[in-house]
Every structure is written in C-alpha cells, then in structure tokens.
Amino acid sequence: MEKLVYAVILAGGHGTRMGNLDKPKQFIEIGGRPVIIHTIEKFAVNPKFAEIIVLVPKQWLAYTKDIIRRNISCSVSIVVIPGGDTRNETIMNSIKYIEDKGKLTDETVVVTHDSVRPFVTYRIIEENIRYAMECGACDTVVPASDTIVESCDGKYISHIPDRKIMYQGQTPQSFRAKKLRDVYASLTDEEKEVLTDACKIYVLKNEPVHLVDGEVSNIKITYPHDIRVAEAILGGTK
Secondary structure, eight states: OOOOEEEEEEOOOOOGGGOSOSSOGGGOEETTEEHHHHHHHHHHTOTTEEEEEEEEOGGGHHHHHHHHHHHOOOSSEEEEEEOOSSHHHHHHHHHHHHHHTTOOOTTOEEEEEETTOTTOOHHHHHHHHHHHHHHSEEEEEEEOOSOOOBOSSSSSOOBOOOGGGOEEEEEEEEEEHHHHHHHHHTSOHHHHHTOOSTHHHHHHTTOOOEEEEOOTTOOOOOSHHHHHHHHHHHHHHO
8 A cells, every 4th residue: 555654854944042053953963973863763764654855954955865875774765855934834845745746645644843853752653643644633742841921021920821731842743734735825924924833724723633642852952951961861772
C-alpha cells in the first residue's frame, strides 16, 4: 500500500534569541553533531513515512543537503527545499511540494516538527500519525506545570486562568494536508496576522484538534542555556 505520511521538518528560523551566531540554531552541534541531524534521525527510523521534507532558508539549502548526506544513511527519502517567510507559509511550501508530486489526496498526512526539538520520541510520532489520520488534526502538549499569568499591558496581572485546563504546546503538530491547506486558504489577511502556529489555523475556524501527550524532555532549543540542557539529556541517554 502506498505511504501517504510525510515528515515535515521546519528549519526556517535564524535563531536570533540564541545570540550572535554565525549559523542558525538548527545547525549548532550537540553531542558532536548538528541539532537538525538528531531531529531528522527520529523520523528516519519510522517506516510509516513516504518521505522526510526538510525546509530551510534558501541560503542554507546546499549546507543542509551536505550535512544530511554526511550524517544520515537511511532507506527513507530526504528532500531539502526552501521555507517560506513565516512558519505557516513554510508548511504550505511542503504541501505544495507534495501536490506537485501528485501525492496530495484527502488521506495525505503531514507531521510537522521543529528542527530544534531533537528529543521527540517514537511514541509521540506514532500517536501524531494515528490521531491526524483519525481526527484530521492533532497537537502535542504537556500540562502546564506553573501557574499561567495573563497581562494585557505587560505591567499588571489581568487574569490567572485555571492551571488544570492549561497546556504548553510542543511539536509535532500533524494534519491531513489537503484540509490544512484549504482551511489556511480560507483565512483573511487579518486572521493570518494573529497566527502563532499551525493549530491556530484550525482554532480560528472552530475545527477540532486532538491532543497528544508530549514529554517534558521534548524541549525546544531556543536559548544558550538549552544547549547545556540538551547536552545533559544526550549524556543521560548514552
């Protein structure tokens, strides 16, 4: 049976919060290899994927292809293509790539994941595939461990929501690709301006998004401190 599941690795960021780097954060090394390589490997070992689509800034296409060639050997096809100007435009680029190959159907699933979350587990990926197929869309989350404080002006508390119903979003976020494309196309320019991630596309249109249990260790490498945490996690898994 033809595989209709695609891994979409989002590596379009430049890592400005990491400080003055000579390369985007997805190419920083942990455990002696680039972060993005650790991430891609988590998807390369899953036989359900038809292809792994890696999206990066245009100026980093050749570099990304080279480090993948030198570091990863697997039976799954890996393609590197340009990202868009925003996160969601980058995801749309991946769907257009699938469509141009003639593989976009109502059953096609994209599992979208941050390139700088190298500790995603096999179980999380499997559940994303399952619930995207069953429900059409899903988001990986963990229960909020701290009280969430809302402030409309950045100076005073305006609201403290009930922590029991609060979750922190992670990735993967997974979707039936054709439906995601069509819902995104239905958004107004004003709605697109308030998007923070792909799941909000569905929330704005009152479309259901199933929750997948994440892991505290499924961290996003954003700040210099996160590199030290990542090295510690890698050390603990050896």
